[in-house]
Structures are given as structure tokens and as C-alpha cells.
Amino acid sequence: MVARSQRERLLDAAVDVVAAKGYGATTVADLTKEAGVSRTTFYEHFKDKEACFLAAFDTAADVLARRIGAAFETEEAWPDRVRAGLAALLESLAGEPQIARLALVDIGSAGPQAQRRYRAALQRMTPFFDEGRDFAPGGRRLPANTSRMVVGAVTGLVSDEIEAGRADRLPEMLPEVLFASLVPYLGPAAAANAVGER
Amino acid sequence: MPPTSSPNGNASPSRPVELSDLIEQERLPAGRDALLEPPVAHSQRERILGSMAKSCAEKGYGATTIADICTAAGVSRATFYELFKDKEDCFHAAMELSLADAMGTMVSVYSPDKPWATMVREGTAAFLGLLASRPTFARMAMIEAPASGERAFQLYASGKRVLQALLERGRDDPLEEEAIPSSAARAALSAAESLIVGQILTGNTTRLMELLPDIVYITTVPYLGQEEALRQAREAERELPADG
Numbered sequence: 001m002v003a004r005s006q007r008e009r010l011l012d013a014a015v016d017v018v019a020a021k022g023y024g025a026t027t028v029a030d031l032t033k034e035a036g037v038s039r040t041t042f043y044e045h046f047k048d049k050e051a052c053f054l055a056a057f058d059t060a061a062d063v064l065a066r067r068i069g070a071a072f073e074t075e076e077a078w079p080d081r082v083r084a085g086l087a088a089l090l091e092s093l094a095g096e097p098q099i100a101r102l103a104l105v106d107i108g109s110a111g112p113q114a115q116r117r118y119r120a121a122l123q124r125m126t127p128f129f130d131e132g133r134d135f136a137p138g139g140r141r142l143p144a145n146t147s148r149m150v151v152g153a154v155t156g157l158v159s160d161e162i163e164a165g166r167a168d169r170l171p172e173m174l175p176e177v178l179f180a181s182l183v184p185y186l187g188p189a190a191a192a193n194a195v196g197e198r
Numbered sequence: 199m200p201p202t203s204s205p206n207g208n209a210s211p212s213r214p215v216e217l218s219d220l221i222e223q224e225r226l227p228a229g230r231d232a233l234l235e236p237p238v239a240h241s242q243r244e245r246i247l248g249s250m251a252k253s254c255a256e257k258g259y260g261a262t263t264i265a266d267i268c269t270a271a272g273v274s275r276a277t278f279y280e281l282f283k284d285k286e287d288c289f290h291a292a293m294e295l296s297l298a299d300a301m302g303t304m305v306s307v308y309s310p311d312k313p314w315a316t317m318v319r320e321g322t323a324a325f326l327g328l329l330a331s332r333p334t335f336a337r338m339a340m341i342e343a344p345a346s347g348e349r350a351f352q353l354y355a356s357g358k359r360v361l362q363a364l365l366e367r368g369r370d371d372p373l374e375e376e377a378i379p380s381s382a383a384r385a386a387l388s389a390a391e392s393l394i395v396g397q398i399l400t401g402n403t404t405r406l407m408e409l410l411p412d413i414v415y416i417t418t419v420p421y422l423g424q425e426e427a428l429r430q431a432r433e434a435e436r437e438l439p440a441d442g
Contacts, residue, residue, distance in 0.1 A: 024260070109345035111258050112399075119396055141428060143412035148396065149389035153416075156388020157381055179378070180385035184416055187424040192377030 007045050009035040014056040019098035023053060023110045053102075053110055054117055060103045061121040067092050072128055078135035079182055079194040085128055086154070086177050090170040093158065097167035104159040125151045132185035139185060146184050153180040217308045220363050221301050224356035243281050245271040247292040248334075255337040259289060259346040286347055293350050296339040297357050303328045304360070314367050315418055315426075319434050321364065322390070322413050326406045329394070333403040340395055362387050368421030382420040389416045411435045 013034035071088035093100035133139035249270035
């Protein structure tokens with residue numbers, strides 16, 4: 001029976017409060033109330049609301065990246081690895097819709113610092129797709145930015161769904177998200193085949 | 199490489215796409231002739247909108263105050279409130295102006311008779327050129343607007359839907375129609391958007407045109423296949439202005 005640390009409670013509070021009222025409307029008072037800590041305690045841990053929010057984002061991004069990475073490693077062939085990684089991403093987000101909102105929607109409205117943090121997190125996903133260059137015949141001829149663009153396609157499809165309030169249905173999107181990920185590397189016919197397998 | 203014989207070369211007669219109809223359908227401001235960020239902004243209103251964009255680029259929409267805008271535009275607070283209800287109203291007007299320019303640019307290169315891939319190349323080049331020539335408005339429209347409240351977000355989303363509908367004409371290829379998910383154009387557009395936003399955030403807005411071949415590849419590959427998409431990307435590379 002270990003009480004969660006005050007810092008952890010504040011991070012959880014940031015997830016809950018931002019999901020409920022949006023980043024802009026969230027105040028430090030909301031966070032301390034939700035976490036059951038004093039204002040003084042808050043400022044011992046974080047400089048301001050933004051710092052608390054960014055720490056919550058980093059935690060969520062770390063968890064997601066670990067889950068994607070672990071799932072990716074369970075398979076051999078690259079298209080299967082991508083399928084496993086994306087399935088893990090979609091299931092994680094569907095299981096924790098508030099974290100999904102924070103990590104893929106609210107982060108975009110929390111100012112320039114948050115934008116940079118978000119881009120850095122996206123950048124961590126590119127190696128999963130870069131492997132497609134070695135797998136695909138002629139993969140070396142593909143544009144240098146291919147994996148960055150694929151990450152943009154995946155997060156775009158996913159965040160549209162979250163924004164529309166359908167985070168719970170994210171796992172159903174696996175075929176189209178997988179197609180968007182594979183098509184630049186394999187072309188439409190082979191990508192559609194790979195999506196159809198299993 | 200005869201584009202006229204390509205199945206993608208012509209708009210399907212069963213699905214005519216008129217850009218002006220799309221723009222109207224989304225209730226977007228029609229294109230206009232005057233350009234933003236002119237050497238001298240004439241009216242007070244234009245100066246205010248320019249200052250709004252500039253301040254957003256420098257410190258973000260959230261941190262921008264009406265006082266910042268008035269100081270930069272050289273107008274009084276009273277003048278500001280004669281023209282705009284509040285900060286959000288002013289931002290919305292600046293965003294509308296940017297979208298009008300973007301749509302005007304698309305209209306100027308659009309023709310239903312052009313082969314689809316040519317339209318994608320020219321449209322993307324025109325759009326990147328517009329953003330590159332007006333870095334402050336590029337930042338406002340691509341980075342601040344989607345995150346600055348419901349009204350601005352809706353405007354941004356409308357602009358995106360117009361581009362998406364244009365991209366979807368690539369589906370006229372009967373070969374792959376069955377297998378391609380309906381979200382393919384939206385995915386490709388998000389891919390391009392993400393690359394553009396990344397470039398703007400790193401302060402390389404004036405070099406956006408360098409992204410043209412990569413964006414042409416990602417937007418055409420679901421419909422044309424890899425070989426033809428790579429060919430289109432090389433074509434786009436050749437069309438880049440020398441010395442970018």
C-alpha cells in the first residue's frame with residue numbers, strides 16, 4: 001500500500017483536468033484540487049501549469065513508445081512488425097482515451113514549447129518505419145522524409161478519430177492506418193495485400 | 199509518359215469536381231487579388247491583421263495581447279475595437295484572409311482539364327510558394343490556427359477538406375479503387391501537413407519549396423503506384439526554381 005507520490009498525483013490530475021476542460025481553461029488551482037496537494041507542493045514540483053502538462057505528456061509518450069517498441073519486436077518481417085506496433089498504439093490509446101486526448105490533441109494547443117516536445121516524440125517513431133527502406137525492393141530510392149511523413153499520416157488519422165470522440169473505436173482503424181504506413185514503401189497493391197493477410 | 203492516356207489523366211465525368219463549388223460548399227472566402235504582407239499595408243485593418251500574424255509568429259496566439267497588436271500596427275485601442283469585437287475575432291479575420299489567399303492560389307493553378315498528377319504537383323508547388331513567401335502568415339495559419347479555438351479550427355478544417363477532395367480525384371484510377379481505404383487522401387494530406395509544420399517550426403519556412411518532391415511522392419503513391427509516383431517526384435524536382 002504505497003501512496004502515489006505527489007508528483008504522480010499531479011501528473012494524473014493534469015491528464016484528467018485537461019481532458020475535462022481543455023488546456024487553455026485549466027488552472028493550477030484545478031490541478032492542486034484534483035491531486036489533493038497544496039499550492040506550495042505544486043510549485044515545489046513544477047514551475048507552472050505548462051511544466052506540469054509537459055511532464056504528463058512526456059510520461060504518456062514514454063509509455064506509448066515502450067509499448068509500440070515491445071510489440072514491434074515480437075514479429076520478424078517488417079510489415080508484421082509495423083502491424084503489431086500500430087495495433088499496440090491503437091489499443092493503448094483506446095484503453096486510455098484521456099491520455100489519447102492529451103498526447104495527440106491537447107498537446108497541439110499548449111503553445112510552442114509543447115509543439116516542440118510533440119515533434120520530438122514523433123521523431124522517436126520514425127525508426128520503426130525506416131526499416132521499411134531495407135525491406136522494400138528499391139526502398140533506397142524513396143524520399144528522405146518518407147518515415148517522417150508516415151508518422152504524420154498515422155497521427156493525423158488517429159487524432160481525427162480522437163477529436164471526433166471515437167477513441168474507443170481506434171483499434172478498428174488498424175487496416176487503414178496500416179495501409180497508410182505501408183503504401184509509400186510497398187506501393188498500393190502490395191500494401192493492400194499485406195493489410196489483407198491474417 | 200503520355201499523361202493524356204493515363205487513367206488518372208482526366209476527371210471522371212461521373213464525379214465532376216469544381217474547385218469553386220468545393221470552396222463554396224465549405225463556405226470559405228473566395229480567392230482575392232490583393233496579397234498579404236505587402237511592402238506597405240494600406241488600411242488600418244490590414245495593418246492590424248498583419249500585426250496579429252506577426253505577434254502570433256513571435257510569441258504564439260495565447261500570449262498575444264491586444265496591446266501588442268495595437269502597438270505594432272500603430273493604431274489606438276479604440277480603432278481596434280471599432281474594427282474587431284475582440285482578439286479572437288481579429289485572429290479569425292486574419293485567418294480568413296490567409297485562407298482566401300490560399301484558395302485563390304489553388305484556383306489560379308486549378309483546371310479540371312489538367313491531368314490529376316500535374317494538378318497535384320502544381321497545386322502543391324503553389325501552396326508551398328505561398329507559405330514560403332509569407333512566413334508570419336504561414337506560421338499563423340499552419341501552427342496557431344488549428345490550436346486557437348473552435349472557429350479558427352473549423353476554418354482550417356474546411357481548407358483541408360477542399361484539398362482532400364482535390365486529392366481524392368486520384369481515385370479515378372479503376373485499378374486500385376477497391377483496395378485503397380477511403381481515408382488514403384486524408385492520410386496523405388496529414389503526412390504532407392506534418393512535414394510542412396515541422397519545417398515551419400524549425401524556422402525554415404522560406405525553404406519550404408524543397409519539400410515539394412517528397413510531398414508529391416506521398417500524395418500520389420496510393421493512387422499511381424511507386425514507379426509513377428517516383429517519376430512525378432523527379433518531375434517536381436526538375437520544376438523547382440533553380441537555386442531555391
